[in-house]
Amino acid sequence: MPASSVNRQRISVTPLTHLQALEAESIHVLREVAASFERSALLFSGGKDSIVMLRLAEKAFRPARFPFPLVHIDTEHNFPEVIDFRDRRAAELGEKLIVRSVEDSLRQGRIVERPGQDNSRNRMQITTLLDAIAEHRFEAVFGGARRDEEKARAKERIFSFRDQHGAWDPKNQRPELWNLYNGRIHPGEHIRVFPISNWTELDIWHYIAQERLEIPSIYYAHRRKVVIRQGLLLPISHLLRPLPGEEVVERTVRFRTVGDMTCTACVASDAADACAIIDETAVARVTERGATRVDDQVSDASMEDRKRQGYF
Amino acid sequence: MDLLRFSTAGSVDDGKSTLIGRLLYDSKGVFDDQLQAVARSTVNRSAGPLDLSLLTDGLRAEREQGITIDVAYRYFHTPSRKFIIADTPGHEQYTRNMATGASTADLAIVLVDARYGVLTQSRRHTFIAALLGIRHVVVAVNKMDLVDWSQARFGQIVSDYLAFSGQLGLAAPTFIPLSALLGDNVVEPSANMPWYRGPLLLQHLESVEVDGLQTNAPLRLPVQLVIRPNLDYRGFAGQLAAGQVQVGDEVVCLPAGTRSKVARIATYDGDLQAAAAPASVTLLLEDEIDVSRGDMLVHADQLPMVVREFDAKLVWMDAQPLDLARPYLVRHTSRSVRGRVAQLAHRIDVNTLEHTASETLNLNEIGQVRLSLAQPLYLDAYGDCRATGSFVLVDPLTNATVAAGMVDHQAVAQPGTPAGVALFGRAERERIHGHRALALALIGPSDRTAAVQSELERRLLQRGIQALRVDAAFVAPLAAVTAAALPEVAVALIERLVEAGHVVISDLPGLGDPGRLSPADLVRVRLDGQGDAELAIEIADLSESAVATRILTWLGDGGHLAGKLVEGRGAGI
Ligand SMILES: Nc1nc2c(ncn2[C@@H]2O[C@H](COP(=O)(O)OP(=O)(O)O)[C@@H](O)[C@H]2O)c(=O)[nH]1
Numbered sequence: 096m097p098a099s100s101v102n103r104q105r106i107s108v109t110p111l112t113h114l115q116a117l118e119a120e121s122i123h124v125l126r127e128v129a130a131s132f133e134r135s136a137l138l139f140s141g142g143k144d145s146i147v148m149l150r151l152a153e154k155a156f157r158p159a160r161f162p163f164p165l166v167h168i169d170t171e172h173n174f175p176e177v178i179d180f181r182d183r184r185a186a187e188l189g190e191k192l193i194v195r196s197v198e199d200s201l202r203q204g205r206i207v208e209r210p211g212q213d214n215s216r217n218r219m220q221i222t223t224l225l226d227a228i229a230e231h232r233f234e235a236v237f238g239g240a241r242r243d244e245e246k247a248r249a250k251e252r253i254f255s256f257r258d259q260h261g262a263w264d265p266k267n268q269r270p271e272l273w274n275l276y277n278g279r280i281h282p283g284e285h286i287r288v289f290p291i292s293n294w295t296e297l298d299i300w301h302y303i304a305q306e307r308l309e310i311p312s313i314y315y316a317h318r319r320k321v322v323i324r325q326g327l328l329l330p331i332s333h334l335l336r337p338l339p340g341e342e343v344v345e346r347t348v349r350f351r352t353v354g355d356m357t358c359t360a361c362v363a364s365d366a367a368d369a370c371a372i373i374d375e376t377a378v379a380r381v382t383e384r385g386a387t388r389v390d391d392q393v394s395d396a397s398m399e400d401r402k403r404q405g406y407f
Numbered sequence: 408m409d410l411l412r413f414s415t416a417g418s419v420d421d422g423k424s425t426l427i428g429r430l431l432y433d434s435k436g437v438f439d440d441q442l443q444a445v446a447r448s449t450v451n452r453s454a455g456p457l458d459l460s461l462l463t464d465g466l467r468a469e470r471e472q473g474i475t476i477d478v479a480y481r482y483f484h485t486p487s488r489k490f491i492i493a494d495t496p497g498h499e500q501y502t503r504n505m506a507t508g509a510s511t512a513d514l515a516i517v518l519v520d521a522r523y524g525v526l527t528q529s530r531r532h533t534f535i536a537a538l539l540g541i542r543h544v545v546v547a548v549n550k551m552d553l554v555d556w557s558q559a560r561f562g563q564i565v566s567d568y569l570a571f572s573g574q575l576g577l578a579a580p581t582f583i584p585l586s587a588l589l590g591d592n593v594v595e596p597s598a599n600m601p602w603y604r605g606p607l608l609l610q611h612l613e614s615v616e617v618d619g620l621q622t623n624a625p626l627r628l629p630v631q632l633v634i635r636p637n638l639d640y641r642g643f644a645g646q647l648a649a650g651q652v653q654v655g656d657e658v659v660c661l662p663a664g665t666r667s668k669v670a671r672i673a674t675y676d677g678d679l680q681a682a683a684a685p686a687s688v689t690l691l692l693e694d695e696i697d698v699s700r701g702d703m704l705v706h707a708d709q710l711p712m713v714v715r716e717f718d719a720k721l722v723w724m725d726a727q728p729l730d731l732a733r734p735y736l737v738r739h740t741s742r743s744v745r746g747r748v749a750q751l752a753h754r755i756d757v758n759t760l761e762h763t764a765s766e767t768l769n770l771n772e773i774g775q776v777r778l779s780l781a782q783p784l785y786l787d788a789y790g791d792c793r794a795t796g797s798f799v800l801v802d803p804l805t806n807a808t809v810a811a812g813m814v815d816h817q818a819v820a821q822p823g824t825p826a827g828v829a830l831f832g833r834a835e836r837e838r839i840h841g842h843r844a845l846a847l848a849l850i851g852p853s854d855r856t857a858a859v860q861s862e863l864e865r866r867l868l869q870r871g872i873q874a875l876r877v878d879a880a881f882v883a884p885l886a887a888v889t890a891a892a893l894p895e896v897a898v899a900l901i902e903r904l905v906e907a908g909h910v911v912i913s914d915l916p917g918l919g920d921p922g923r924l925s926p927a928d929l930v931r932v933r934l935d936g937q938g939d940a941e942l943a944i945e946i947a948d949l950s951e952s953a954v955a956t957r958i959l960t961w962l963g964d965g966g967h968l969a970g971k972l973v974e975g976r977g978a979g980i
Contacts, residue, residue: 110409122687123687
């Protein structure tokens, strides 16, 4: 490589922190998708990971508009605070938000409920999501999944290929080296893209603090009526009633994830801001999913099964 | 806090999973629910003490086979660093996964079982680490508890290892004797090996120096996309692959060779005065030059190689073997071009490092190849710059990623290189000449083109530019010898001369026709003042000298010939 023959005056630049390095990587991924696909979408649930994704998209594309719409697959089991936040944030950004609902899929008979079994809408939203992808002919869909969340995710590529049925084949993933992504697809196939694959829960909180990102209030400590079931604190709502023999108690809690109200548990916490959560997360002894997702406890491989079928 | 990415390699049962589990566990990177799951599985397997290896065991299929088969990423941090582990399996059929894990790693841990010492597999792991350009290798000599914590055994393994690693051009590896199972020398010092005075594994991971900012490396900014919210804003967005860029820097846009200065380095958080790799930035330039995705912004005095043919090492990653007759897509930085593997010089045995002649490469085989491209790429040798020296091949029919490649240093003469470019590549020649190479096609039914050509050649030569007039008289004898049609010979010749760093001036007809000369290398000058061309001049009322001045001024303004003409402006041309 040629050495410089010019004595350029060098301004000294400070090395990137680990958070800046992760940010730079994520922005690169967002831009690759924008440049390589005609039709892409960003899944925005109003949850903290997708809120971080929106900030990353601002960093990647401003002052221009996002080159993709935001899409939310509404389970109608969402916390109202989260839905309010979702709509407000999309409006603030001036970006287009497409909402498709599981309820509609149920009404249209696209999904049949299986009483008694996995009644969570995590599984049901797969169909609604795949329908939305087909409807808009999306070629690439951004998700906010992280590899530290779960074992199956730890192996997933950043550009994760999905076949015509939206399915992921963990044994047949495209090799992904350096930062060279292969987004080539045939009609009907698509790519799930995970720009924050390499972030951890703690990184997310640090970023929320650093960027002063607003997030739905239920992420912070608040008083709430809960029942204690299988060791988890489950929020009482119109969708979740105490079972016979269960006692409803009021606790100061916060949510680590904000998914389906019927199966998202909260944790006892006094953390009222991002910094307090960072302190708590740094010493947390339970993974985000373990602490808050009832459906993943059913079996060790339940996430992998869902993903094979087209889950985020 | 900064970031260290490392990969781990070891043969089945060397204790890799246990070691990673130990690192996560002892650095408190493991959560209680993960431990519970492990505890449950340990009971099932009735494997005695808590089996930390299960922490890193991913997919169901693998659990059934009882082995890890793909690359999995793990995360932990200590107060000083965040770590990303690419956990890759070690058995032979998974060379592709090891290469994948190593491609982003700054450091590799190679596990050796103290009982068995340096095996074929250890060589293979080390070779792949070296091939993928990993600078720091840690040889973790595991299961020291099973060899009575023997210093002599450890010493033997160190000397065996050094005996072969020296050939690979690897920097001095760090050897650490440890027991992943019991924790000795992983995070906590070992009471069993008081003779060992080196660093603990975690301590080493925390303190090893990673590539900081490569502020002195040549600037490489592959343009990912153009951000254009309105007519007044044209931002060229990309992640700095190497080097540093500053406001006011003169940059050259490849392949066009056009120049401008950096007006702003824009980020969402405000403008910067300077930025260095691996930051993602948006550059705004002073001039309205044409820049698009796949172009690369660089400094004029530190050009990469601009080549259509280059040598590389290839790791084949697809079940379908390499086909020398088929086109592949070459994905490099933000660019994709069509190309072929024109030659397979030999296959490299990952175990013995022996070179053997071969007709093809199969899954997990490594080969020395020459690629030939439809359009140029701007490359550095992988050893100089990972980001601009790496590429992958994609099968355009199946869309599979079939191979990963590392660009070699190209300076040495290669058999089969066309005469005239044998010793130096085009980029080197352009650097030595101090200007880029191109073909000036003079078009127009004019009886004066010969005179204009002479005048241009003379003036360019006076300015120190490697100019050469290639007209019918020049080409005719060659055409006669080769019994080929004159235009074909002319195009081939001009291509070679441009590859050899020359500015070729020619009035031969048809040079500007599509498919003849690469548009990136071609400047068409119409002397009848009309038609489709980069420059049109109506020469009827002008002297030869005035025409030449017009052309040279235009070339200088467009930045086509770099410093030479810019300096010369106002000084007589
Ligand atoms: N005695 C001893 N056994 C070990 C050590 N490290 C790993 N093992 C055992 O070696 C076996 C294979 O370990 P594992 O981590 O699964 O190996 P992998 O296939 O390389 O991931 C397991 O039974 C471990 O308990 C060690 O340092 N000492």
